[in-house]
Amino acid sequence: MTAQIDTSKWVRAAALDNAAWCDAICRSHRLTGEFDAAAWTSAQRTPLLYPDAVTLSPDTAADQLLRRIDCAAPGASIKDSFACLDLSAAGFHIRFEAQWIYRPADLRPTASPPRWTRIIDPESLSAWTTEWSRDSLVRKVFRPELLVDDSVAVLGRWDGDQLTAGAIAHRSRNVVGVSNLFHSGIEATEAWADCSSTIYQLWPGRAIVGYEQDEDLAAAIHYGFTPVGPLRVWIASD
Incomplete structure (x- = not known):
């Protein structure tokens, strides 16, 4: 049941x-x-x-x-x-x-995520924001100050020298929120799976939450997230 x-x-x-x-x-x-x-x-x-x-x-x-x-x-x-x-x-x-x-904490990933790392320096953050958005004004939203906030993890997947996916995880009291997920050259469901696995490694025992719409919502549901409200x-x- x-x-x-x-x-x-x-x-x-x-x-x-x-x-x-x-x-x-x-x-x-x-x-x-x-x-x-x-x-x-x-x-x-x-x-x-x-x-x-x-x-x-x-x-x-x-x-x-x-x-x-x-x-x-x-x-x-x-x-x-x-x-x-x-x-x-x-x-x-x-x-x-x-x-x-919402994805429950006990719905564990089946494998370790390949090639996903935490962005820790301003140069890598600049590369991340360039892949995330082509709008130079929008890219200025994410400043290097975020990299020293221990509640924030800027995540990226590297295939060789190419950044093919990324997301931001934010840890709060009982959950981890995921936002700004993007992907290029890999399937959306693969990006959600790898990102979620990385978050579970960083902060085990916490449910993952966020919000999505359209294709990204469908991909998140496919990977085990449940819509819980509008x-x-x-x-x-x-």
Whole structure:
């Protein structure tokens, strides 16, 4: 008999880990975020691709969030972790929707991952960001300061001199979050399998969480992740 998954527990764990990861990104840019039971928020505009708020409870009210972020400067965004807010009246629209995913700690990998290593120096990080994105402005999001944060592991797979896959793992209280996974020249399911195996080696005994959509969601499910709940990202309309 298959054990039931407490999806609400893992949505909350994934949202909290993602908020902590956003906070780590902000700290690397010398920005300070604020946590409470309702949400993580930044009073200053966050780096590209990162929200100004992440909700941590389905009971968080829209006006609570809007008071804690800068809605005057262009580009304000909110990660609605439980897909239950309506921010359209405040001038926001849905940027994208996705699914939180979860892989239990006892679902062990079958083999050691080949060629995946932890990025530990700025030069390798620069090579990693170049493969991750061709946009020079977006690449500046990941700064060398992240490499000295012991809760963060920037991971890459090398085939000879070529970086063929990568991801970022973030360790929080009870889980490890995986994000920014990319691959080139290998199958998506292989990238998810190798990345997850590497994370289990770094931090054994922890479930892995994250969020995905479309093809990457399908690949993660194929490798043993379970969708546990929807999320939305809202962005202010210009």
